[in-house]
Amino acid sequence: MSEQRRQILQMLADGKITADEAERLIAALERDQPSASPSDVDPGQKPRPKYLRVVVDSAENFGGDGPGKVNVRVPLQLLRAGVRLASLIPPQALSQANAELAKSGVPIDLTQLKPEHIEELIDHLTEMTVDVDQPDAKVQVFCD
Amino acid sequence: MMPQLVSVRIRNERGRRMRLWIPVLPVLLILSPVLLLALAVAVVACLVWRINALQALHRSWRLLCALRGTRIEIDQNHAAFMFNIR
Numbered sequence: 358m359s360e361q362r363r364q365i366l367q368m369l370a371d372g373k374i375t376a377d378e379a380e381r382l383i384a385a386l387e388r389d390q391p392s393a394s395p396s397d398v399d400p401g402q403k404p405r406p407k408y409l410r411v412v413v414d415s416a417e418n419f420g421g422d423g424p425g426k427v428n429v430r431v432p433l434q435l436l437r438a439g440v441r442l443a444s445l446i447p448p449q450a451l452s453q454a455n456a457e458l459a460k461s462g463v464p465i466d467l468t469q470l471k472p473e474h475i476e477e478l479i480d481h482l483t484e485m486t487v488d489v490d491q492p493d494a495k496v497q498v499f500c501d
Numbered sequence: 502m503m504p505q506l507v508s509v510r511i512r513n514e515r516g517r518r519m520r521l522w523i524p525v526l527p528v529l530l531i532l533s534p535v536l537l538l539a540l541a542v543a544v545v546a547c548l549v550w551r552i553n554a555l556q557a558l559h560r561s562w563r564l565l566c567a568l569r570g571t572r573i574e575i576d577q578n579h580a581a582f583m584f585n586i587r
Contacts, residue, residue: 407570408570423577424576424578425575426574426577427575427576428573429572430570430571431571432567432570432571434566434570435568435571437567438564438566438567439564439567442563442564445553445556447550447551
């Protein structure tokens, strides 16, 4: 995380600026600092990932439908934009969505998903890799 | 920047292939009357739910722009489906 971004988040945590102001500042920061050229990247630091990848490779007998492959690439920018849009949803609608998610066995509290947390979430996603290896299928979830 | 091209490739189990390249901007222009109507409905809905309509439109636009780079490929036996937003 860059120093300027950290300062903005600190100001937000201290209550010096509102969430909307923090979001605007971070957006301005991103505009001012477009994707860094490879020479600008600290060699010790991994470049920021752009995509969330899900790769599934199943063998001949998996599911009885023959071999299968799934390759999904979703831009992380979509995650950011989605969370920012979702932050406009009124709290009562979020409560209803939470209740429906809980009923479906997905106990996620959407009211806790705030735009100011998304950068931290994405930073942590960078370090996340899920590998599921079975004799007849392989699933990988990672960022690149 | 908004997506420019959506490409879809489908191959069925008999090996027949279909490829579609859909230019986004011309399609949006053709659908503009419907989109304007949808926009009006969305603004009214925002006002009813007391959501900042301008902010909602701006963020929806950002969401649309963020779709660029999405790619979904599914291969099953001899059939395949590929969806790509560029």
